[in-house]
Each structure stands twice: as structure tokens, then as C-alpha cells.
Amino acid sequence: MRGGASAETVLTPVGPLPLSEREFSLFQTLVEREAGIHLGPSKQALLVGRLSRRVRALGLTSFGAYYRFVTSRGNEAERVRMIDCLCTNETHFFREPEHFDFLRQRVFPEWTRRAAQGLMARRVRVWSAGCSTGEEPYSLAMELLSHFPPGSGWEVEVLATDLSTWALERARQGLWPLEKAASIPRPLLRAFMLKGVRSQEGWMQAGPELREVLRFARVNLSDERGWPQGPFELVFCRNVLIYFGAQARAQALSALLRRLLPTGYLFLGHAESLTGTAESARCVAPNVYCARASAPAGASPT
Template sequence: MRAVTPVEALLSGVGPLPLSEREFVLFQALVEREVGIHLGPTKQALLVGRLSRRVRSLGLPSFAAYYRFVITRGNEAERVRMLDCLCTNETHFFREPEHFEFLRQRVFPEWTRRAAQGLMARRVRVWSAACSTGEEPYSLAMELLSHFPPGSGWEVEVLATDLSTWALERARQGLWPVEKAATIPGPLLRTFMLRGVRSQEGWMQAGPELRSVLRFARVNLNDERGWPAGPFELVFCRNVLIYFGAQARAQALSALLRRLPPTGYLFLGHAESLTGGSEPARCVAPNIYCAKPPPPAGASPT
């Protein structure tokens, strides 16, 4: 019996797809340059696992050939496809529940008081800056609409963005297996989610009230030129900057804080902090920050 050659094995999907150290370094630099994400040495196996199928589907003989293909001028769509493959989209509804408790106990009463005093317009803009498949922005929309419902005089807008086109499409659909409902508070689940019937049995979908306040866009957090304009009263950017290189992380943090008014809040993930950012800010609760206005002219810095 004739032995299968390495190229035949590659194209047929038999056996592992080899990636040399030099090729890995090239992909490391490309990914960090494009989106700020730093792939440490331990991520080599992850890259192989997530890109091998794509390399094979294009009929290319090696990762080196795929790298040349990706960086070729005019192949921007393939770069997007590559980054989609590398994105981690782990999320669930009401993740890090203490952040939502902070909204209920501190932020919403503060907004209500300031609006009554004429210090704040009854308009709230919120940015979920790494929304993945949508559980975070829909959680925020549920909380906001339960406190500031339609007809109350408040206008609510939730902008949901992500790097992954695949995740954004899932988020736009607003459709999840019913098992995802386990972390949604019962009253919010009953008010805002629809249970599927017949062909949609076993699924739930965001109701029209939620969908009316949400909008979606692809945003690269490593390129501020494509970011939405502020200000936003709340910015949630959780569990994504931990994957960035130090310089890209510092630049993104500073730019996020510039999207806040002095009374706005930035929410980071439980393993993240403002370390390295250059914009003034103060911590008001674990992983929650408020933009810190500069001191008056002539005042001594604190």
C-alpha cells in the first residue's frame, strides 16, 4: 500500500497540521498588530487547533502559505475570517452579578436623583465593548428597561460591539438555548424573553422591547479611529483586555475613559485593572472606575 505523503495528509485532514516556531512568531506579530491581542508561547496549540481547518479548506499546503495568503493586499476579508477563528466567545447572562447590583443600588438611583434636579438629561447611552454573542448587552438592556421603562420619559440606547463577525451575527439574532436562562433573574426573564414553541422549542428569544434599544457594530478595540463617539454613561469592557499586549491595553483603557462623562462608569473584568492607562480615573468599587476630572488650575494634585 502506498504511504500517504505529508501534503496529502494535510489536505485530507489526516494528522496534525505542523506550525514552526518561526511561523508562530509571524502570526503572533500579525494578530497583535491587527487587534492588540498577544498570543503567548502557550497559545501555539490554540492557534493550530483553530486555524488548521481553515488552512485545509483553502487547499493550502502549510501555515506559511496561509500567512502569505492572509497578508496579501486585497485579502482583508480573510484576515477578518482568521481573527474570527481566534476569538474566544465565552460569556453568559448577568456575568459578574456584583456589577449589576452596583447598577441597581448606586447608579440607577443616582441617575434618577440627578435627572429630578435637572442635572442630567433622561437619556442613557451604554456601550458593551466586547459583547461576544450578546448575553452582556441584553442583560444590560433588561436592567435598564426594568428601571427606566418605555413611557417613563427615559431614552435608553445600548451599543453592542465585538471584533468577531460570527459572534455579532449571533448577538443580532437574540436567540439562545433555554439553558442559558439559568442566570437571568426570574422577573426579567418573564418580562423580556420569549419562549420558543413548535420548531423553536428549547430556545428563547429576546423580546421586541429589548431589541428596540440595541444596535450592533463590528469594532476593533485596537483601532480607536473606528470606535463609536461618546459620551457613554456606562462602558462595559470585561474580560477582553486581559488578552492584549501591555501597550495596546494601555491605549485602549485611556481611550475608553475618554468616552465617559465625569459621572460615567467603566466596568472591567474581575482579573483586569487600569494599570498602565494614562487617563485620570478613580476606583469606586472592585473593577469599576469613574473618570476623574483634572484638578482646577492652581490646585495641588492629590
């Protein structure tokens, strides 16, 4: 047929599929159980927008059919893909700069002093919990290695975890568009990032020193059984738990604090706090917490 579809062509709709209130309720329960993510009523359009393509890719015609498929035995891989679709992976290098100022001005001098006094081993373990596409853990690795470089006697390890398999793969690659370099301090950019040439022109890649200290793993923050073993000197869990329900958030925060050394620090996002947790913790800087008993001199209670 001139100017139209041939007889063999099958046209399928590309718009969002309808989602009933009952179906949305089922997905709310499923997603919170699987990932700790609470989808409030305002998130119904988000779920439809992010899952409609997946439903059609499987040859299904409704969200009800997709729910039955994704909850069937043996379809664990599809549940992982579903959660991948619903995860928000917004991030950038050196996000919330005041946290990195806190490391430079307070934490690193404290470590240096304590190590010199024999009160601390020259070994640092850091956990970026909810690392997304990697900008946070690579920022931490750059900052740590600039202060405790290889050959200085310090051992640095940065564990980067996320629920999204897609985001983790991007993080492992350590490859970003060159415009992302704008938020990296110039000395650190020169020291640790490689500029792409020829087929990689317009891109930058993490250098070998960064890759040497980074480890990646898929971790579900709503299920402590699969968490890495501590203790850690630093735990960064920023702008992740805002998506959790109140109970799941409180449980995760308590568990994160248990992964810290007594002198360690927990960093949360600007919209998060420890409200609702039973742990004895103290705020020592905006959205930075440590065990109350180990709060450093000069820290103000909140």
C-alpha cells in the same frame, strides 16, 4: 474496494498542521497588529488548533502558505475570518453579578436623583465593548428597561460591539438555548424573553423591547479610529483586554475612559485593572472606575 476507500476517494489528514517557530512569530505579529491580541508562547497550540481547519478549507498545505495568503492584498475578508477563529467568545447572562448590584444600588438611584434635579437628561447611552454573542448587552438592556421602562420619559440605547463577525451575528439574532435562562432573574426573564414553540422549542429569543434599544457594530478595540463616538454613561469592557499586550491594553483603556461622561463608569473584568494608564481615574467598586474628580460621595479610594 470492499470495506475501504474507492479509487476516486481522496483522503486528507484531519489532525493539526505543523507550525514552525518562525511561522508562529509571524502570526503573533500579524494578530497583534490586526486585533491587539497578544499570543504568548503558550498560545501556539491554540493557534494551530483553531486555524488548521481554515488552512485546509482553502486547499493549502502549510501555515506558511496560509500566512502568505492571508497577508496578500485583497484578502482582507480572510484576515477577518482568521481573527474570528482566534477570538474567545465565552460569556453568559448577568456575568459578574456584583456589577449589576452596583447598577441597581448606586447608579440607577443616582441617575434618578440627578434627573429630578435637572442635572441630567433622561437619556442613557451604554457601550458593551466586546459583547461576544450578546448575553452582556441584552442583560444590560433588561436591567435598564426594568428601571427606566418605555413611557417613563427615559431614552435608553445600548451599543454592542465586537471584533468577531460570527459572534456579532449570533448577538443580532438574540436567540439562545433555553438552558441559558437559568442565569437570568425570573422577573426579567418573564418580562423580556420569549419562549420558543414548535420549531423553536428549546430556545428563547429576545423580545421586541430589547431589540428596540440595542444597536450592533463591528469594532476593533486595537484601533480607536473606528470606535463609536461618545460620550457614554456606562462602558462595559470586561474580560477583553486581558488578551491584549501591555501597550495596546493601556492605549485602549485610556481611549475607553475618554468615551465616558465625567459622571460615567467604566466596568472591567475581575482579572483587569487600570494599571499602566495615564488617565486620572478612581476605583469606586471592584473593577468599576470613574473619573477621579467625579467620584461620588462615599466612594473609597484604592
